[in-house]
Amino acid sequence: MRILITGTAGFVGFHLANRLLDDGHEVVGFDAMTPYYDVRLKAARHAILARRPGFRALTGRVEDMDALRHAADLADPEMVVHLAAQAGVRYSIDHPQTYADSNLIGSFNIVELARGLKLRHLMLASTSSVYGANTALPFAESDKADLPLTFYAATKKAMEEMSHAYAHLFSIPTTCFRFFTVYGPWGRPDMALFRFVEAIEDGRPIEVYGEGRMRRDFTYVGDLVEAIARLADCPPSIGRPVQVEGVADTLSPVAPWRVVNIAGGKPVELIDFVSAIERCLGKRAVRRMLPMQPGDAAVTFADHRLLEALTGYAPKTQVEDGVAAFVEWYREHWARTTPAPVPA
Numbered sequence: 001m002r003i004l005i006t007g008t009a010g011f012v013g014f015h016l017a018n019r020l021l022d023d024g025h026e027v028v029g030f031d032a033m034t035p036y037y038d039v040r041l042k043a044a045r046h047a048i049l050a051r052r053p054g055f056r057a058l059t060g061r062v063e064d065m066d067a068l069r070h071a072a073d074l075a076d077p078e079m080v081v082h083l084a085a086q087a088g089v090r091y092s093i094d095h096p097q098t099y100a101d102s103n104l105i106g107s108f109n110i111v112e113l114a115r116g117l118k119l120r121h122l123m124l125a126s127t128s129s130v131y132g133a134n135t136a137l138p139f140a141e142s143d144k145a146d147l148p149l150t151f152y153a154a155t156k157k158a159m160e161e162m163s164h165a166y167a168h169l170f171s172i173p174t175t176c177f178r179f180f181t182v183y184g185p186w187g188r189p190d191m192a193l194f195r196f197v198e199a200i201e202d203g204r205p206i207e208v209y210g211e212g213r214m215r216r217d218f219t220y221v222g223d224l225v226e227a228i229a230r231l232a233d234c235p236p237s238i239g240r241p242v243q244v245e246g247v248a249d250t251l252s253p254v255a256p257w258r259v260v261n262i263a264g265g266k267p268v269e270l271i272d273f274v275s276a277i278e279r280c281l282g283k284r285a286v287r288r289m290l291p292m293q294p295g296d297a298a299v300t301f302a303d304h305r306l307l308e309a310l311t312g313y314a315p316k317t318q319v320e321d322g323v324a325a326f327v328e329w330y331r332e333h334w335a336r337t338t339p340a341p342v343p344a
């Protein structure tokens with residue numbers, strides 16, 4: 001299949017592109033290389049993809065419709081996977097404009113682009129953050145999700161809603177998947193795992209928010225891309241819901257559209273995550289215990305029965321194993337081969 005993926009220099013886009021190339025698909029990757037975090041990491045990911053037959057990279061922002069149209073002309077895609085976004089829960093508090101630009105305008109451009117393409121499937125990355133102030137656990141996709149705690153979450157929910165309208169009006173088979181704190185090799189430097197490992201290796205204290213009592217349904221990136229690759233083969237079709245024991249399919253009655261959680265399935269307390277990191281590194285962290293940060297969710301925990309019913313797959317990697325894979329990558333690859341930053 002010919003596939004256009006936005007955000008291929010990003011953490012998830014890099015892994016997904018590799019996975020889909022392994023399966024023999026052709027991939028055009030579209031990425032703006034934004035400097036939200038160390039661009040050398042993005043460049044290194046793209047350099048690996050560039051060596052693979054079947055991959056072509058284009059640089060551009062999702063806010064730039066002309067650049068997107070150019071990418072679509074080149075790719076002639078049968079499927080679009082939209083992963084490019086301004087991510088990060090806590091960063092959104094002081095930088096809402098970048099979220100409005102990338103996540104609202106960018107996602108609008110993607111559905112508008114899809115309107116003119118004959119796609120088998122449009123897949124869009126959403127987030128567990130849309131469950132916001134919900135307290136009923138686990139989070140089921142059919143639960144109302146109308147109480148976002150951050151503007152980041154609000155922009156992702158808006159993307160889900162925009163895509164529903166477009167799916168309805170223009171018959172675009174659309175799946176929105178909600179990620180739950182994805183981690184693993186080549187991960188994002190702004191996220192807990194990278195920050196903790198980097199600090200412990202450098203002998204600096206780590207900052208543990210919420211006194212370490214928050215829980216996250218951490219999802220290993222290898223499991224995530226397996227789930228997305230399987231979901232790619234399950235485009236929604238109106239009137240053809242899947243039967244799921246105990247949970248409702250989110251298939252829209254008026255559009256070929258659904259939303260699906262992708263999560264590890266076993267929430268882990270942050271302090272236990274820190275202990276797993278310490279065991280893998282063979283070092284103790286100096287822990288600075290801090291209060292919860294504004295906008296953070298106390299718990300994320302996904303109902304993953306819909307994913308299982310659709311794909312026959314459930315994520316399986318234990319946190320200890322996933323953290324070990326990250327630590328091996330960090331020590332053997334990133335810390336060893338990355339040059340010191342150029343002074344400003």
Ligand SMILES: O=C(O)[C@H]1O[C@H](OP(=O)(O)OP(=O)(O)OC[C@H]2O[C@@H](n3ccc(=O)[nH]c3=O)[C@H](O)[C@@H]2O)[C@H](O)[C@@H](O)[C@H]1O
Binds near residue numbers: 130180191209214
């Ligand atoms: O699934 C999501 O909806 C989101 O997942 C991710 O957000 P989070 O769950 O916040 O992941 P992450 O940063 O790994 O922090 C994990 C925990 O460590 C705590 N945390 C974090 C950093 C730190 O230095 N100290 C700390 O205690 C922190 O307070 C938190 O309790 C994505 O960034 C986001 O884009 C979105 O997709």
